[in-house]
Amino acid sequence: MKLIKMRTLSAGPNGVMEPGQAYPVDDKAAAALVDGGFADYAEPPRLEKATRPLEPERAVKPEAVHIGGGWYEYEGKKLRKNDLPKGVL
Structure with a gap:
């Protein structure tokens, strides 16, 4: 599975993929869409490191x-x- 970001609208019996959105597709379909100029490979989303919330200040x-x-x-x-x-x- 590859993550691609669509450049153009793609619609068919398997569904609709809208421009600007990222979709996971199988390797063969990803290669065909990227080679045809319909999509680009997308970077996986970056995960942020969890941090502990700050302790609230005393109200009084x-x-x-x-x-x-x-x-x-x-x-x-x-x-x-x-x-x-x-x-x-």
Whole structure:
């Protein structure tokens, strides 16, 4: 089986092949259509490598909670104000 891309319309008892579309046909039919100028050999479709989707950003940013004595609780950790990430307060 070969993959061909039609240049012209082909219609017959086996069906219709429209111009610009790619079709799998047997080797003998592919050679006849390409040699006659009715089609070109088509490249097989390129497969893309699957990638993992990006993790969504948090809809609500966590806030630091003042627990006294200059300490803040942030994501389950006790931190001083200077040790907190920017934009948390």
